[in-house]
Amino acid sequence: MIITTENLIYKYGVGTPFEKTALDNVSVSIREGDYVGLIGQTGSGKSTLISHFNAILKPTSGKVIVDGEDLWQDNKHKRIQTRFKVGLVFQYPEYQLFEDTVYNDIAFGPKNMGLSAEEIDSRIMKSIEFVGLDKKFLQKSPFELSGGQKRRVAIAGVMAMSPKVLILDEPAAGLDPKGRDEILARIREYHSETKSTVLLVSHSMEDIAQNAKSIIVMNRAKCIMHASVQQVFENAGMLEKIGLDIPQITRVFISLHNKGYNVSSNIYTVQDAAKEIMRCLKEGGLYD
Amino acid sequence: MIKDITLGQFFPGDSVIHKMDPRMKIILTVVFVAIIFVVKNFLGFAVAAIFLASAVLISKIPVRTVLKGIKPLLFIIIFTAFFNVFYGTGVKVFPDISWLSWLTYGGLERAVFMVIRIVLLIIGTSLMTYTTSPVMLSDAIERLLSPLKHLKVPVHELSMMMTIAMRFIPTLIDETEKITNAQKARGADFETGNIIRRAKALIPILIPLIVSAFRRAEELADAMECRCYNGGDGRTRYKIYNFSLRDYIASIIMLAVLAIVIVINIFF
Known part of the structure; x- marks a missing residue:
């Protein structure tokens, strides 16, 4: 297990009339090398949970164990090291860019790690390749780029730290369908190539079905399922019931199944759906 | 959310003081400040303190909250008291100890007097901000200053700027927190090192913050233009303020306090 939480509780505004429990007794374990999808309604505690994984938030009670180490038992230095192990890309990360060039901005994380100049350079080259940006962007100012390009730079900035776990909070929010597919494909590639653990927070059941191997479901500050x-x-x-959904294509196949067609109702992606229809047609002798 | 309360100061409620016309509240606060400076002796302060205490009770704002307002200014209060001790004359407290010979009863009295004055000033003015929302406050200021329009002072524009500034304080605090967390996630360290290192560490926060403030300003300007905002001329109001009975009663009480303080000054 790369990340484990034990009875994690987090409360906002303790001691004020606005006290609110954002995480209520959450115990989850994330396997090394897994691609985990995190779903839940707005306000269910997804963002709060992932902010605990790299010690941005301190639990009100309970434990967060990353790579075998209890984050809040040791000194501060360990927690900063944890942030290099667990790379967190927040929602709308393009607003965190600040350097004069894309190159320097991506270098910010690796520099904080104390790497040598050559190592930093090679990591920058690798990470812009991962996010699919051309090398000509490196010497541009990040503020000249388009929204989608900025977001890729920001994601590259986290990838350049080569974290063991990459967490992305709605990386595709606000992008057009093409930009969306592109960025998710890049992340998938990163996952399979580096063998790192990836955790994707998303509201799109299609994106989750397309990418994740396991899913954590959050509802009202609780983790109600991890399967x-x-x-x-x-x-x-x-x-x-908890305001979520299943992928559209699954809905279609469940209806087909219920209407008596000989198709599986466990279809979650369009690719699988195509295969299933082909199989069905072949069996029916209508197509060969 | 916690930050909004401490920063915005406003403490929602429905007491008589909350319901008062904000213009009257500003005027009476100015009168109260004047009273505090008119007071010459402790008896006068007693009258002002009793008046203020009853006002706080009527407003139903927790006493603890009111006293918390003093905390950030504690340093200034102590500083003032400390220096006033030296300016005293009269009987020495320790006539026999040479290195404490500067300490006089007059000086101590002066220090206590100044502390009471500052504390009453802080509580009196913060009572106004506790019971009036920032929007009402700037609205009232605009109206109180509207005679200055004849002198070509852009009163409406100034108050609009104030309102917008106050409106965006919580938003910017939120944004700062988000950006700080994002940079922390990239290993930024804001807590160790000397002053220069720490100041440099703020650059990754300040630049995105300024960029986003400009972006927000542009968006807001566009949104206002889309709704045909073109300044204060000919603009009607959603909320019309009228002085009511409670405003007149409040001003009579305030004038009575002023009168009592003046009488005390003359006779005691």
Whole structure:
């Protein structure tokens, strides 16, 4: 297990009339090398949970264990080291850019790690390749770029630290469908190439089904489920009750299945759907 | 959310003082400040303190909250008291100890007098900000200053700027927190090193913050223009303030306090 939380509780505004429990007894474990999807309604505690994984927030009670180390038991230096192990890309990360060139901005994280200039340079080259940016952007000011390009620079800035775990909070929010697919494909590539653990927070069940291997479901400050994609999406009724959904394509196949067609109802991506239809047509002898 | 309360000062409620016309509240606060400076002896302060205490009770604002307002200014209060001790004349407290011979009863009295004056000033003025929302406050200031329009002072523009500035304080605090966390996630360290290092560490926060402040300003300007905002001329108001009975009663009480203080000054 690369990240484990034990009975994690986090309260905002303790001691004021505005006290609110944002995380209520959350115990989750994330396997090394997994691609985890984190879903839940707005305000269910997703962002609060991921902010605990790299010691940005301090638990009100409970433990956060990263790579075998209890984050809040030791000194501050360890926690800063944790931030290099668990790279966190916040929502709308393009607003964090500040350097005069894209190159320097991506270098910020690796520089804080205390790496040599050559190492930093090679990491920058690798990370812009991962996010699919041309090298000609490196000497430009980040403020000249388009929104989508800025976001890639920001993600590259975290990837350049080569974290063992990469956490992305809605990395595709506000992008057009093409930019969306592109960025998610890049992250998938990063995951398979570096064998690192990835945690994706998203409101899109399609994106989650397309990418994740397991899913954590949050509802009202609690983690109510952590299981495989299939096990989670089998509970369409439960998901709907907490304001979530199943992928559209799954909905289509469940209806087909219920109408008596000989198709599986466990279809979560369009690619699988295409295969399933082909199989069905072949079996029916209508197509060969 | 916690930050909003301490920063915005406003403490929602529905007491008589909350409901008073904000213009009257500003005028009476100015009168109260004047009273505090008119007072010449401790008896006068007693009258002002009793008046203020009853006002706080009527406003139903927790006494603890009111006293908390003094905390940030504690240093100034202590500083003032400390220096006033030296300016005293009269009987020495320790006539036999040579290195304490400067300490006089007159000086001590002066120090206590100044502390009471500052504390009453802080509580009196913060009572106004506790019971009046920032928007009402700037609205009232605009109206009180509106005669200056004849002198070509851009009163409406000034108050609009004030309102916008106050409106965006919580937003910018939020934004600062977000950017700080994002840079922390990239290993930025704001807590160690000497002053120069720490000041340099703020650059990754300040630049995105300024950039986003400009972006927000542009967006707001566009949004205002889309709704045909073109300054104060001919603009009607959603809320019309009228002085009511409670405003007149409040001003009579305040004038009575002023009168009592003056009488005390003359006779005691």
